[in-house]
Amino acid sequence: MATQTAAQRREQARAEYDAFIKACPTNQLLDRISDKWVSLVVSALAAHPMRYSDLSRKIAGVSPKMLTQTLRTLERDGIVTRTVTPSVPVRVDYELTTLGSSLALLLTAVKDWAETNFDEVHKARERYDTDTPAA
Amino acid sequence: MATQTAAQRREQARAEYDAFIKACPTNQLLDRISDKWVSLVVSALAAHPMRYSDLSRKIAGVSPKMLTQTLRTLERDGIVTRTVTPSVPVRVDYELTTLGSSLALLLTAVKDWAETNFDEVHKARERYDTDTPAA
DNA sequence: CGGGATCCCGATAGATACTG
DNA sequence: CAGTATCTATCGGGATCCCG
Numbered sequence A, B: 001m002a003t004q005t006a007a008q009r010r011e012q013a014r015a016e017y018d019a020f021i022k023a024c025p026t027n028q029l030l031d032r033i034s035d036k037w038v039s040l041v042v043s044a045l046a047a048h049p050m051r052y053s054d055l056s057r058k059i060a061g062v063s064p065k066m067l068t069q070t071l072r073t074l075e076r077d078g079i080v081t082r083t084v085t086p087s088v089p090v091r092v093d094y095e096l097t098t099l100g101s102s103l104a105l106l107l108t109a110v111k112d113w114a115e116t117n118f119d120e121v122h123k124a125r126e127r128y129d130t131d132t133p134a135a
Numbered sequence C: 001c002g003g004g005a006t007c008c009c010g011a012t013a014g015a016t017a018c019t020g
Numbered sequence D: 001c002a003g004t005a006t007c008t009a010t011c012g013g014g015a016t017c018c019c020g
Helices: A006-023 A025-034 A036-047 A052-059 A064-076 A098-131 B006-023 B025-034 B036-047 B052-059 B064-076 B098-131
Strands: A080-085 A091-096 B080-085 B091-096
Touching: A025 A036, A025 A098, A025 B025, A025 B036, A025 B098, A036 A052, A036 A064, A036 A080, A036 A091, A036 A098, A036 B025, A052 A064, A052 A091, A064 A080, A064 B098, A091 A098, A098 B025, A098 B064, A098 B098, B025 B036, B025 B098, B036 B052, B036 B064, B036 B080, B036 B091, B036 B098, B052 B064, B052 B091, B064 B080, B091 B098
Parallel strands: none
Antiparallel strands: A080 A091, B080 B091
C-alpha cells in the first residue's frame, strides 16, 4: 500500500496550497479584480452613479443574472452601494464607495500598463506564432 | 417580422460588444493577469529564474498540464523566456523578460492594494453578512 | 526530466421565462 | 423596473498515460 505516491501527495499538497491561497488577501481580491464584469461595472460607475437598467444598457452584453450577481458581490465587498427608492416603478441606484474608487484607480493602473505594453505583447505573439513551425 | 425584439437585439449587442472586448487591449491583458496560475508563476520567477521542476515544486498544487500551459502562454506573450539545454536529462530554464518584470511590478501594485484594503473589504463582508437577514 | 495527448468531470456563464 | 429561478452548453482544469 505504499501506493500513496504521486497522486496522493499531490492531492495533499493541493489541499494545503488551497488553504494558503484562500488565506491570502491578494488572491482573494485578485479574483474580484480579474472578473470580467467587475472591471466593466466599476469602470462604468467610476464615471457617475447609475441605475440598474443604465448599467444593463451601458455594458450591453451582460445578462441580468450576471449583472445582479456582480453587483451583489461588489456590494458585499463594500465596493458599491445599493440604494433602493420604493417609488411606483422601483428605482435602484448603484454608486462606488470610497473603496470602490480606489479600486477604479487600480484598474486604471492596470489599463495603463495594458495599453503601454500591448504592442510588445502583440509583437511577441506574432513572433512566436511565426517561429513555431507546425506545433 | 417585427419579432426581432429583445432576444435578437441582445444577441447583436453582444456580438458588437464581444468585438469591442476583443479589440480592447486592457481586457486581453486582464485575462493574463487574472489567471490563477499566471500570477503565481510570475511571482515565483520574479525572485529568480527557475527550472520547470522548481516551479512545479514551488507552486505545489499545480498540475503539469496547467504549468506547461501557463508557461506556453506566457512565453507566447513575451513574458518569459524558455531555454532548453539538451543535456542528458533535458534541462529547461524559465526566466522573466523585461516585459515580464514590468508585469511583476504591476502585480506587486495589485498585491499592495489588496493588502491595504483587505481589512476594509473583510469588514464590509461581515457587515453585509450580518445585515442580510435570510437572503 | 520535461513535457504532449486524451478523457472526463464539476463549476459556471448565459439564455429564457417568471415575479414583486 | 429590477431582479429571481431554472436549465443547459461550455469549458477550465485534474488525472492518467505515454513519448523524447
